[in-house]
Amino acid sequence: MSHVVCLLQQQQQRRPPRKLPGWSKIIAVSALSPNSNKKAKNNGSKKSGFDIDVRELAHLVGDQDMDALQEQQGVNGIAEKLHTSVDKGLCSNQLKQTEDTFGANKYTETPPKGFWVFVWEAMHDLTLIILAICAIVSLGIGIVTEGWKEGWYDGAGIAFSIVLVVFVTSASDYKQSLQFRELENEKKKIFVEVVRDKRRQKISIFDLLVGDVVHLKIGDQVPADGLYISGSSLTIDESSMTGESETKIKDEENNPFLLSGTKVLDGNGKMLVTGVGMNTEWGNLMATLGEADDDETPLQVKLNGVATLIGKIGLAFAVITFLVLLGRFLYTRESLGDWSAEDALIIVDYFAIAVTIIVVAVPEGLPLAVTLTLAFAMKQMMADKALVRHLSACETMGSATTICSDKTGTLTSNKMTVVKAWAAGAVREIENMKRDLPDELLHTLLHGAFLNCDGDVSENDDGSPPSFLGSPTETAILEFGMKLGGKFKAVCSECEKVKVEPFNSTRKRMGVVGKKENGELIAHWKGASEIVLGLCDKTVDANGSIVELDKTTLKDLNGVIRSFADQALRTLCLAFRKVDRVPGSNEPIPDKGFVLAAIVGIKDPVRPGVKDAVRLCHEAGIKVRMVTGDNLNTAIAIAHECGILTEDGEAIEGPEFRKLDSDARKKRIPKLQVEKISHENVSSAYDSDYYREEEASGFSFRIVFFSSPLVSSVRSSGFTVYGFSGCMQG
Numbered sequence: 001m002s003h004v005v006c007l008l009q010q011q012q013q014r015r016p017p018r019k020l021p022g023w024s025k026i027i028a029v030s031a032l033s034p035n036s037n038k039k040a041k042n043n044g045s046k047k048s049g050f051d052i053d054v055r056e057l058a059h060l061v062g063d064q065d066m067d068a069l070q071e072q073q074g075v076n077g078i079a080e081k082l083h084t085s086v087d088k089g090l091c092s093n094q095l096k097q098t099e100d101t102f103g104a105n106k107y108t109e110t111p112p113k114g115f116w117v118f119v120w121e122a123m124h125d126l127t128l129i130i131l132a133i134c135a136i137v138s139l140g141i142g143i144v145t146e147g148w149k150e151g152w153y154d155g156a157g158i159a160f161s162i163v164l165v166v167f168v169t170s171a172s173d174y175k176q177s178l179q180f181r182e183l184e185n186e187k188k189k190i191f192v193e194v195v196r197d198k199r200r201q202k203i204s205i206f207d208l209l210v211g212d213v214v215h216l217k218i219g220d221q222v223p224a225d226g227l228y229i230s231g232s233s234l235t236i237d238e239s240s241m242t243g244e245s246e247t248k249i250k251d252e253e254n255n256p257f258l259l260s261g262t263k264v265l266d267g268n269g270k271m272l273v274t275g276v277g278m279n280t281e282w283g284n285l286m287a288t289l290g291e292a293d294d295d296e297t298p299l300q301v302k303l304n305g306v307a308t309l310i311g312k313i314g315l316a317f318a319v320i321t322f323l324v325l326l327g328r329f330l331y332t333r334e335s336l337g338d339w340s341a342e343d344a345l346i347i348v349d350y351f352a353i354a355v356t357i358i359v360v361a362v363p364e365g366l367p368l369a370v371t372l373t374l375a376f377a378m379k380q381m382m383a384d385k386a387l388v389r390h391l392s393a394c395e396t397m398g399s400a401t402t403i404c405s406d407k408t409g410t411l412t413s414n415k416m417t418v419v420k421a422w423a424a425g426a427v428r429e430i431e432n433m434k435r436d437l438p439d440e441l442l443h444t445l446l447h448g449a450f451l452n453c454d455g456d457v458s459e460n461d462d463g464s465p466p467s468f469l470g471s472p473t474e475t476a477i478l479e480f481g482m483k484l485g486g487k488f489k490a491v492c493s494e495c496e497k498v499k500v501e502p503f504n505s506t507r508k509r510m511g512v513v514g515k516k517e518n519g520e521l522i523a524h525w526k527g528a529s530e531i532v533l534g535l536c537d538k539t540v541d542a543n544g545s546i547v548e549l550d551k552t553t554l555k556d557l558n559g560v561i562r563s564f565a566d567q568a569l570r571t572l573c574l575a576f577r578k579v580d581r582v583p584g585s586n587e588p589i590p591d592k593g594f595v596l597a598a599i600v601g602i603k604d605p606v607r608p609g610v611k612d613a614v615r616l617c618h619e620a621g622i623k624v625r626m627v628t629g630d631n632l633n634t635a636i637a638i639a640h641e642c643g644i645l646t647e648d649g650e651a652i653e654g655p656e657f658r659k660l661d662s663d664a665r666k667k668r669i670p671k672l673q674v675e676k677i678s679h680e681n682v683s684s685a686y687d688s689d690y691y692r693e694e695e696a697s698g699f700s701f702r703i704v705f706f707s708s709p710l711v712s713s714v715r716s717s718g719f720t721v722y723g724f725s726g727c728m729q730g
Helices: 002-014 024-031 034-044 054-062 066-071 074-081 092-102 115-122 126-151 153-187 281-288 298-332 341-361 365-383 392-399 430-436 439-450 472-483 488-494 529-533 551-566 610-619 632-642 654-659 662-671 709-716
Strands: 191-196 199-204 213-216 225-237 263-275 402-405 417-423 426-429 456-458 467-469 495-501 509-516 521-528 536-540 546-548 569-579 594-603 623-628 650-653 672-676 692-695 702-705
Touching: 054 066, 054 092, 054 225, 054 263, 054 281, 066 074, 074 225, 074 263, 115 153, 126 153, 126 341, 199 456, 199 467, 213 225, 225 495, 298 341, 417 430, 417 472, 417 551, 426 430, 430 472, 439 472, 439 488, 439 521, 439 569, 439 594, 456 488, 467 472, 472 488, 472 569, 472 594, 488 495, 521 529, 529 551, 529 569, 529 594, 551 569, 551 594, 551 632, 569 632, 610 623, 610 632, 623 632, 632 650, 632 672, 650 654, 650 662, 654 672, 662 672
Parallel strands: 402 623, 536 594, 623 672, 650 672
Antiparallel strands: 191 199, 191 213, 213 263, 225 263, 417 426, 417 594, 456 467, 495 509, 509 521, 521 569, 536 546, 569 594, 692 702
16 A cells, blocks of 8 residues: 555655545545556557547546646647537547547446345345244244144244245335336436537437537536536536535636536536546546445334334343243252253243244234335335335325425426517517517517527428527527527627626526627627516617606516416516627626517426326325425416415515514415525525425435525424425426
8 A cells, every 4th residue: 555655645746736526536546556557558549540548638637737738739729639629519420430439428337236136135134034033943942842743833934924025025126126227227318419510419418429519508417527618607516526615617728627427507618528438537436436235214224123122022021931930840849950851841841932922022924014015105106107216215205294396397397488478569479570570679689589598599401490409498589589580590690799698596687798790789688577677777669769668668567577477477578788898707798778678478388297296285185385486476377277376375475484583484384385485695595594405315316495494494393395396297
């Protein structure tokens, strides 16, 4: 081990100190093993005409070596050596060669457990071990006292029940493991947006290759190691790799390194993939850390505790009984020096009585009853298309009294379409807007829809409908622009993006400054209606003229927003204004003096089966509450449609609920069914009592209680809250 430490110290002296991930020392030690050296040597060879190899790329990103990156002429130099382009991406005829040289984006998986492994694990149950001991003792005593013909019944009966429990448990667990193997494969079917053949397209994460140009946005997980190309305020959470909670803002000059497995918290950007699969930092971590063993379920823990307690009590009474019987036998004997075979059989009978007490005390039918019950519960849940990996979920879900669910994508299908819009002084049907709107306003709306957007449109030459890339809201706006007669590529070519502020949950809006061919600068905002409307002091009338936004018009517009929300439509506002100059890199886009161009109503239909699921929960005595960041009126309309909001139920804004004292909250909680949470102070929310992460027992997601005093108060009032997001899916 000393030679490893010395080598690490020498390496550290050669390069400037930097902050490494917490597990990097483990990786460094394992990299010095003979097998790792051999592998690195093989990977280090330059093959197939590429001017850089796997080892150099892994060192570049893993060590975050800016000097090495500059020696390679930056990101463009790396792209050139990988025979790709940061603008056009890889070509189709390169894919096979690239995969053969740098590998595929797949990780080495542990082989699945076989049936006999589950049998072996089931045999380690404490209750079954105690029963096995009792079976052996009972069999021995029975044969001695009653002979082979009669003496084997009790011991064999216990042994049979043990075998039955073991095989029922093993078969159930093995069947679950096979089904969850299939489920895991389905969950891994993630798609990422890349540029290939000069065109932005979606591909499977497993098809990602070194040299691909990947588009990243808020909520994405970085799919591979790579280098930042361009973007706007791309903020990454690297805590899963480094253990540090501080977020990192990526840029070309100071910190362009992106690690697989990290999360995009804010902004958007493009990255050049430099490492995939086991050649990434995440791959190294996966190879180093073993898979943790499953914990015992709560019922198993209690059952083992009961078995141990019963065993101790039974053993104590058995010993006392044996001693009392033996003492009485010795007391009634005239002489302790004269023993016969009959006396020995009497003592054996006393011992058999003691063993019988132990055998009777430990209920051999209990493990079988529990196993069959859980297996039946699992089968019933599978029939309802609810697969549960850990049997503890079958046990703990039974105690749930409240389900707090998100709205968008959970209760609703997350497939959005613009169905109504207000523009030029009136609410209009989408099909008629191209004909009814003034030309200048129509042109401005197209710029606001296409330019102020992080999505993309793939228009096909064969006349087939275009495909949209981006978030559901983005694709709805892009489709809206296409219905107005716009051509995405043509409109975007008319104007250059010179400043971008991506959407996040704090601002609830996104903005862009575009520079036209004549040099004119136009700023666009798009976002939550109440936010963007507050930035406007003008609007466009039916004649296409820009007019002041007076109190009467403002009141009418708020009425339009409420009307859309009452129809269960999400509302967005689009606004624009001319600006004199391009805002600096640390300077925000102006947020005053804008002209309201349109208010759009987006329909997000409720998922099929949600209403029936809510009804079943109510029949089972479980309260379902909605916690959402959307408009309160929209949330109320969706809650009515789902059956969550009843006649005597209440809906409330988060800030209003937060102002209530503890007693007032407890009085209102039984009737509260909808809460609209606020994201106005996200940074302080992380330090408050309203942010907490917990493992969802039996599920592959984490429950996040974020900025929601309703959830916190419901829990403190004695309710068992199970789930926050994803509860209604499937």
